[in-house]
Amino acid sequence: MSTINGSDIKKVIVACDAGMGSSVLLTSQLTQSLGAYDVTVEHAPVDHIPADTDVVLCHSALLDRARTTVSDTVVLGFNMFFGDPAFIRLEQAIKAGEPLAD
Numbered sequence: 001m002s003t004i005n006g007s008d009i010k011k012v013i014v015a016c017d018a019g020m021g022s023s024v025l026l027t028s029q030l031t032q033s034l035g036a037y038d039v040t041v042e043h044a045p046v047d048h049i050p051a052d053t054d055v056v057l058c059h060s061a062l063l064d065r066a067r068t069t070v071s072d073t074v075v076l077g078f079n080m081f082f083g084d085p086a087f088i089r090l091e092q093a094i095k096a097g098e099p100l101a102d
Contacts, residue, residue, distance in 0.1 A: 002074045003101040004054055006093035009039055015046040015058040015066050022081045026057075030087065037094045049073075055090060055100065067102075074102045 012030065016023035027043040034041055044050060046062045049069045058066045060077035067075050078084035093100035 001101055002072055003099050004074050005097060006095070006100055007097035009037075009054045009090075009094050009100070011050075011053050012039055012041045012055045012057060012090070013044050013049050013053045014041065015044055015049055015056050015062060015069075017046050017059075017062055017065075026081050029082070030057075033087075033091060034094065037091075039094060057086065057090070074100055076100075076102055 014023045014027045027041050030041040046065045056066050056075040063077045076086045078086040
C-alpha cells in the first residue's frame with residue numbers, strides 16, 4: 001500500500017490500455033477540476049507510466065498492471081469514467097492536504 005499527502009500531489013496520470021478515448025475525456029475533465037490546485041493531469045498507457053507520477057488513476061481491471069509499473073506510487077482504481085468516488089476522494093485529499101492511500 002502506498003500513501004501520499006494531498007498537498008504533495010502535483011502530477012496525476014490517467015492510465016489506460018486500449019486508448020479508446022474514454023480515458024482521454026477523463027483526463028480533460030480532471031484537468032479542469034484539479035487545475036485549481038496546480039495539479040497536472042496527463043494520459044499514458046498503463047505499461048508506460050512516467051516515473052515522476054504522484055497518483056495513477058486507472059480502471060479497476062488494470063490495477064495490477066499499474067501497480068507493477070509504479071510500485072511505490074498511489075494507484076486508485078475506478079469503475080465509472082464519470083462521477084466515480086475515486087475522483088472525489090482524490091480531489092478532497094488534494095484540497096484538504098490529507099493523506100491519500102491506495
